[in-house]
Amino acid sequence: MVEVYLDNSATTKPMEEVVEIMVRALRDFYGNPSSLHRKGVEVEKLVKNARKQVAKALGVKDEEIIFTSGGTESNNLAILGAVEGNKRKGNRIITSRIEHPSVLNVFQHLETKGYEVIYLDVDEVGRVDLRQLKDHICDDTLLISLMHVNNEVGTIQPIEEIGRLLQHMKMKPIFHVDAIQSFGKVKFDPNKLGIDLVSVSGHKIHGPKGIGALYIRKGLKIAPIVFGGNQETGIRSGTENIPGILGLGVAAVHAFQHLSEHIRHMRFLRDRFLHRVKKEIDHIKINGLEGEGSAPHILNISFIGAKGEVLLHSLEQDGIYVSTGSACSSKKNVHSHVLKAMGLKNEEIEGAIRFSFAYHNTAEEIDFAVDRLKKHVADLRRIMMR
Missing domain, CATH: 3.40.640.10 (Type I PLP-dependent aspartate aminotransferase-like (Major domain))
Incomplete structure (x- = not known):
């Protein structure tokens, strides 16, 4: 896999x-x-x-x-x-x-x-x-x-x-x-x-x-x-x-x-991921800043109408590993205090996924992840609408 x-x-x-x-x-x-x-x-x-x-x-x-x-x-x-x-x-x-x-x-x-x-x-x-x-x-x-x-x-x-x-x-x-x-x-x-x-x-x-x-x-x-x-x-x-x-x-x-090189590569991956998601998946919310003022390795997106935890495990079946927030609190059944403080609605918090990149990730991995993400978000939304 x-x-x-x-x-x-x-x-x-x-x-x-x-x-x-x-x-x-x-x-x-x-x-x-x-x-x-x-x-x-x-x-x-x-x-x-x-x-x-x-x-x-x-x-x-x-x-x-x-x-x-x-x-x-x-x-x-x-x-x-x-x-x-x-x-x-x-x-x-x-x-x-x-x-x-x-x-x-x-x-x-x-x-x-x-x-x-x-x-x-x-x-x-x-x-x-x-x-x-x-x-x-x-x-x-x-x-x-x-x-x-x-x-x-x-x-x-x-x-x-x-x-x-x-x-x-x-x-x-x-x-x-x-x-x-x-x-x-x-x-x-x-x-x-x-x-x-x-x-x-x-x-x-x-x-x-x-x-x-x-x-x-x-x-x-x-x-x-x-x-x-x-x-x-x-x-x-x-x-x-x-x-x-x-x-x-x-x-x-x-x-x-290799700091400058790593920053450029992670920013490239983040921008590529974000561009495709914005273009190919509707009803999303970018949490935080998209460009200047944001770190090159972190991207948090809410997929409205899909539960973040369910989406996480759906992606895991394809060998794609992401998170719903901080690893220190992800196992607790509580809403993110960060997203709450930012004023997000409950449905936006519940649909939030954090994607975080590193210098060894590739463009091919990004494209594969977005392809599978599109499918799983669509499937989960259909189930939620039943």
């Missing part, structure tokens, strides 16, 4: 080079980097090199990178660590209504601890309300946490404008950016944008699962949320995941050596 994997926002297929270095790490580089003997020192050097690879990809200093167990921990550490380490800055913290659960759930937890939480609204394409943000920032604002690229609809948030706004403030809030969907997909420079904390994840860029990283601007105080043997400068204790760290390093190098 043909396999067309279009769920790359949920996770990506690891590169062969990533698999190879991880296998080698398990087989040969099994020393503990905290050990003083040769096997430990050998692994410590490899970890330092991987840190350098991730730092170079982000355009930051090596010592500003902390390895974590993935995007969720990076977001938790950024938010909880910043709040706990900088309590005197204030009591107000700001995020948006369309964040990933690894951010929203932390803010809801902090709300129970007495912090004043502001949830910014978004417009019909999923972009945060900048005027509302300006209205809510005050001298008591401790932290602002926003995602760069929305994981469900691909809208790019105005991070640059927000960074400029904050840099001119006398009492600048800490600025955290969840870049899990933009790292390796959208060009950005944390230093130029005035970002203090950046979360990234390995398995979104053809690296391994169970590994991530957090950029922490030098000089920013972050309290640890995991305690132990003082690994990662004491901010994230625990014996390092060596296969994961080395795999992330290799994936980061590949992603950023």
